[in-house]
Amino acid sequence: MSDAIVFNAETRERAGKGAARATRRSGRVPAVIYGDKKEPVLISLEPVQLNKEMNRRGFFSHLYDVKVGKDTHKVLVRDLQLDPVTDIPLHVDFMRPSKGEKITVEVTINFINEEDSPGLKYGGVLNVVRHAVELSCVPTAIPESIEIDLAGLEVGDSIHISSVKLPEGAEPTITDRDFTIATIAAPTVSKAADTEEEVTEGEEGEEEAD
Structure with a gap:
C-alpha cells in the first residue's frame, strides 16, 4: 500500500441540499465522513486537489487522510456524485473503516x-x-x-x-x-x-x- 495522501478539509455546520448548494457556490465540494461507530462529520474539500485525485488510478481503493482541524480521519472514498453534464464533483462520501475490519x-x-x-x-x-x-x-x-x-x-x-x-x-x-x-x-x-x-x-x- 502506498503512503496516504492528505486532504485538508473544512467543517460544514449544516446538512441538506440547500447547505450543499451554498458550499458549492462558495467554490468548495461538500462531503461527509461516516463509519467506525462514530458521528458523521460534515466537511468541504478544495476542488483542485479532489479533481487531481479523481483522475488517479485507484481513487476508490486508496486510503486517504482527511485532516479536519486537529483531527485526522483515515478514510476510503465510498461514493462520488458528479454533475451529469459537466462531470464536476458534487458530493463525496468517505468511510472510516473500523480497526481490523475487512x-x-x-x-x-x-x-x-x-x-x-x-x-x-x-x-x-x-x-x-x-x-x-x-x-x-x-x-x-x-x-x-x-x-x-x-x-x-x-x-x-x-x-x-x-x-x-x-x-x-x-x-x-x-x-x-x-x-x-x-x-x-x-x-x-x-x-x-x-x-x-x-x-x-x-x-x-x-x-x-x-
Whole structure:
C-alpha cells in the first residue's frame, strides 16, 4: 500500500441540499465522513486537489487522510456524485473503516512487460477478461493496483488469480473458482490476412522489378 495522501478539509455546520448548494457556490465540494461507530462529520474539500485525485488510478481503493482541524480521519472514498453534464464533483462520501475490519474494494490491474512476452511480440493479442479484481482486505493491506508481469508468456497462456501475488491480509471475494484475468490469444483473422496481403504485395513488387 502506498503512503496516504492528505486532504485538508473544512467543517460544514449544516446538512441538506440547500447547505450543499451554498458550499458549492462558495467554490468548495461538500462531503461527509461516516463509519467506525462514530458521528458523521460534515466537511468541504478544495476542488483542485479532489479533481487531481479523481483522475488517479485507484481513487476508490486508496486510503486517504482527511485532516479536519486537529483531527485526522483515515478514510476510503465510498461514493462520488458528479454533475451529469459537466462531470464536476458534487458530493463525496468517505468511510472510516473500523480497526481490523475487512472491507471490499475493487483494485485495478496493471499489466507490465508486454514487450517481453514472446506471444505478444509475434502477433498475439492480450485479451483482458478483468480490468479490476474485487478484494476483501483490511485497510492497511489495500494495494494501489495489482501488477501482472507478462514477461515470458506465449500465445495460449492464461493468467489466473491463483498466479497473482496479493498483499498479506488481502484475498479475492470470488473463492469458489480460479478465475481468469487475461489470456494471450492467437492473432486475429484480420491481422493474419493483413500480413498475408503484405507478403503478396511484396512478391508482386519483386516480380514487377524482374
